[in-house]
Amino acid sequence: MSKLDRLELAETRKIRIFITGVVIVYMLLSVICAAVSNGASTDTALTFKIILLLISALGTVVAGVIMIKRFYNILFTGDGLVKFAYPVENNAHLNTNLRCGLMWIFSILTIIIAGLWMSDVITQDRVEDFGAGNLFGDLRESFQSNYLSNPDLKAVIAVIILVIALIVVTVNFYMSFIFTLTMAGRICGKYNILQKNGVIFIAGIVMYYIHMIVVAAMSWIENAYSEYWMYQGGYNLFERDWIFVEEIDRPLANILVYGVTAFIMYRISKTILDKKLDI
Amino acid sequence: MSTILECKGLSHSYGKKKALDDVSFTIGSGKIVGLFGPNGSGKTTLIKILAGMIHDENGTVSICGNPVGIKSKAVVSYSPDIMPYRNDRKIADILESYALMFEDFDRKEAEEVLEELEIHSDDLVGKLSKGNSEKLQIIIAMSRKAKLYILDEPFSGIDPVARENIVKTILRMMPEDSSLLLSTHLIGDIEQILDEAIFLKDGKIVLHKPVDEMRDEKGQSLSDEYMEEFR
Numbered sequence: 001m002s003k004l005d006r007l008e009l010a011e012t013r014k015i016r017i018f019i020t021g022v023v024i025v026y027m028l029l030s031v032i033c034a035a036v037s038n039g040a041s042t043d044t045a046l047t048f049k050i051i052l053l054l055i056s057a058l059g060t061v062v063a064g065v066i067m068i069k070r071f072y073n074i075l076f077t078g079d080g081l082v083k084f085a086y087p088v089e090n091n092a093h094l095n096t097n098l099r100c101g102l103m104w105i106f107s108i109l110t111i112i113i114a115g116l117w118m119s120d121v122i123t124q125d126r127v128e129d130f131g132a133g134n135l136f137g138d139l140r141e142s143f144q145s146n147y148l149s150n151p152d153l154k155a156v157i158a159v160i161i162l163v164i165a166l167i168v169v170t171v172n173f174y175m176s177f178i179f180t181l182t183m184a185g186r187i188c189g190k191y192n193i194l195q196k197n198g199v200i201f202i203a204g205i206v207m208y209y210i211h212m213i214v215v216a217a218m219s220w221i222e223n224a225y226s227e228y229w230m231y232q233g234g235y236n237l238f239e240r241d242w243i244f245v246e247e248i249d250r251p252l253a254n255i256l257v258y259g260v261t262a263f264i265m266y267r268i269s270k271t272i273l274d275k276k277l278d279i
Numbered sequence: 280m281s282t283i284l285e286c287k288g289l290s291h292s293y294g295k296k297k298a299l300d301d302v303s304f305t306i307g308s309g310k311i312v313g314l315f316g317p318n319g320s321g322k323t324t325l326i327k328i329l330a331g332m333i334h335d336e337n338g339t340v341s342i343c344g345n346p347v348g349i350k351s352k353a354v355v356s357y358s359p360d361i362m363p364y365r366n367d368r369k370i371a372d373i374l375e376s377y378a379l380m381f382e383d384f385d386r387k388e389a390e391e392v393l394e395e396l397e398i399h400s401d402d403l404v405g406k407l408s409k410g411n412s413e414k415l416q417i418i419i420a421m422s423r424k425a426k427l428y429i430l431d432e433p434f435s436g437i438d439p440v441a442r443e444n445i446v447k448t449i450l451r452m453m454p455e456d457s458s459l460l461l462s463t464h465l466i467g468d469i470e471q472i473l474d475e476a477i478f479l480k481d482g483k484i485v486l487h488k489p490v491d492e493m494r495d496e497k498g499q500s501l502s503d504e505y506m507e508e509f510r
Contacts, residue, residue, distance in 0.1 A: 007376055078363035084332055086380045087353035190335070192293035277334040279327075 004088055004096045008070075015066060016104060023059045023108050026052045027115035034119035049119060056112035060105055067101030068177045075185040076196050080279045090273040094178065098266075101174060106167070135159055139247065146243050158247045165251035165258075172258035172265075179265035180207045182272050189278025218257060222250055281308050282341075283427050283458040284329065289338035290482075291324055298324040300482040302338070306427075306458050311472055313490075313501070314462040316479035317509055322462045323360055325479070326431045329460070330357035343426050353382070356425035358416050360432040360462075366405025370415065374400065381423055389422035392448060409436035417445060421452040428459045434468065442468050470501045478508055 009016075030045075030052040037045040073079040074093055083093055136159050143151035184203040188196045282305050289302040299321045306312050316322050327333045329340060331347045342351040364373055370393070377384045390400055396414050398407065407415060413436045420428060430449075434442050446469060453459060463469060476493065478486040485508060493504055 003379055007379055011372075011376070073365075077365075078359065078361050079365065081332060081357075081359040081361070081363040085330055085352060085355070085357045087349050088380075089349060090331075090334070189333075190294065192296070275334055277332065279332050 002088070002092065002096065004086065004092050005099060008096050008100045012066065012070070012100070012104075016063075019059050019062055020104075020107060020111070023056050023111050026055045027111050030115050031118045031122065034122045045119070049116065052112060052115055056108055056115075059108045063104045063108060064101065064174060064177075067097060067104065068174070068181070071097045071178055072181055072200075075181055075279060076188075076200075084277065084279065090277055091270045094182075094266075094269055094273055097178065098174070102171060105170065105174070109166075109170075135162070143244065146240055148240050148244060154241075154244045158244065161248045161251045161255070165254045168255045168259045168262065172262040175262045175265045175269075176207055176211065179269050180204050182269040185279065186272045186276055189276075214257065214261070218253065222253065225249070225253075282306070283308050283310075283343060284460070285339075285341040286325075286329075287339045287341075289325070289328065289336060289340065291321075291328065291333065291336045297482050299328075299336070302479075302482070302484055304477060304484060304487050306460065306475070308426075308456045308458055310474045311459045311461065312475045312477060313466070313469060313473045314460055314477050314479065315464075315466060315505055320479040321482040322479055323431055324482075326357075326429055326460070326462060329427075330355060330359075330429055354426040355429060356420045356423040356427070357429045358420035358431060358433060360435075362404075362412050362416065364404045364412075364415075366403065368404050369400070370398065370402050370404065371400040373404070373419065377419060377422075383424040385422050385424065388452070389418055392418050392422070392452070396444075410438060410441060413437055414441070414445060417449065418452075421449055424454055424457075426457050428453065428457060430459070431462045432464070433461070434463055434465050439468070446472060466502045466505055467500075473501070476501055476504075478505065480509065 026048075030048040033048040034045045070079075071094075074083050074097075084090060136155050139158050140151050140155040143154050148154060180203045181200065184196070184200040187193065187203070188199050193199055284306040286305070287303050289299055290297065291299040302321075302325060314322050314325070324333065328336050329342070329347065331352050334347070340347050340351075343354050345351045374386050374389055377389075378386045393400070393415065396411070396418070398411055398415055398418075404412065404415070413433060417430065417433050420430060428449075434445065437445060442465070449459070450472060461469060461473075470490065473490045475487065475489050477484055486504075490501055493501060497504065499507075
């Protein structure tokens with residue numbers, strides 16, 4: 001862990017403990033409620049599961065907003081005049097923000113998944129679940145009922161690919177905000193524009209439309225791909241494993257597209273900070 | 280006398296407007312240099328390039344033999360022209376972050392000097408008066424054992440008596456072989472401590488001379504020289 005990471009964690013210590021604490025408390029309430037209900041009445045347990053989901057979603061968003069705001073502070077407020085004077089590469093500020101921000105977001109997501117999983121285990125699936133805790137079981141059951149070979153292994157692979165896809169898409173969205181701020185900072189610096197928030201707003205809208213176009217393009221490609229396989233006899237090619245392929249093809253496409261675009265955005269942001277910084 | 284800072288053909292533009300145009304100068308060790316010029320002359324742009332806040336420049340900068348980067352930042356102590364610390368930050372937290380990031384930061388000295396000026400570590404930045412905020416900024420910058428101190432408009436909110444004390448404090452805290460580049464409009468208050476003066480006009484250096492030489496040549500003060508140049 002670098003000095004900058006330690007400083008970032010120290011500066012966000014209180015708010016991190018508070019938000020993560022709230023999510024943990026709701027996770028425990030959800031688990032305790034699932035244990036107490038023990039299948040007799042599932043309404044309260046279900047309600048707590050929904051509250052846990054909402055609180056966790058809110059916690060994740062707040063954590064993301066706080067960390068993105070901290071990056072904004074570096075580029076657009078006096079914070080940058082202190083932090084870019086530290087004897088570290090300029091891109092270290094980007095890396096630290098990404099590491100700390102994503103670590104925090106994924107910690108909260110891990111807590112919620114653990115909470116749902118524990119609730120499912122305790123109630124032995126008597127409470128209606130949301131799929132996160134029982135994803136592996138559902139996939140294995142599906143593969144077993146379709147007589148696939150090695151259903152356990154295939155279920156594990158499918159779950160791993162789905163989790164990686166979730167991580168990559170989350171990283172891409174976070175990186176999109178960071179990239180938008182970096183681009184806006186570059187434009188403001190190059191042309192000495194004082195209406196910085198206006199530039200950020202326009203850059204944000206442009207990035208939003210780019211995201212919409214990517215989502216639409218992905219959807220179109222996925223449909224075309226499904227039709228292609230249908231006509232080309234994907235089922236005949238893979239036989240029973242076609243069911244497994246169908247489970248992992250879209251997450252793999254997401255990993256590829258969102259992973260590559262996140263990397264490109266990272267590289268551009270890094271280059272701007274290292275070679276074109278102007279604050 | 281070794282060279283602390285060397286700039287060669289330094290230029291920077293904002294769009295089509297040139298903020299700095301072919302600026303070249305050197306500063307030797309142990310020198311206190313004043314950087315003067317009207318608003319928009321390029322002083323802050325020059326200082327930001329030296330401090331590593333602007334990277335998109337043409338020309339070369341060498342600080343203790345290194346280009347602007349990690350090595351130069353380790354020996355440059357920079358105080359910007361605006362208050363860089365957030366109002367909700369405790370002074371103790373700021374000192375802690377400097378102590379963590381700069382090996383040459385003397386936290387004990389910073390706390391002692393701040394106490395002398397009745398600024399307490401437990402105070403929030405937002406609770407300080409404008410004058411005390413600027414004192415805090417200067418003390419933090421000077422508490423490093425740097426090779427080059429760069430202070431951009433350090434005295435604008437400080438009353439004349441306190442200004443005199445701050446100037447004395449700066450001289451006391453500054454190591455002998457270090458150099459100081461100081462940008463201010465309050466020429467009269469620092470004229471006595473300056474070794475050299477640089478006048479910037481429309482992004483170009485129009486004058487760079489030892490202050491004593493200027494006085495001897497025309498028999499007038501630096502303030503008068505400034506008025507003559509920019510009136």
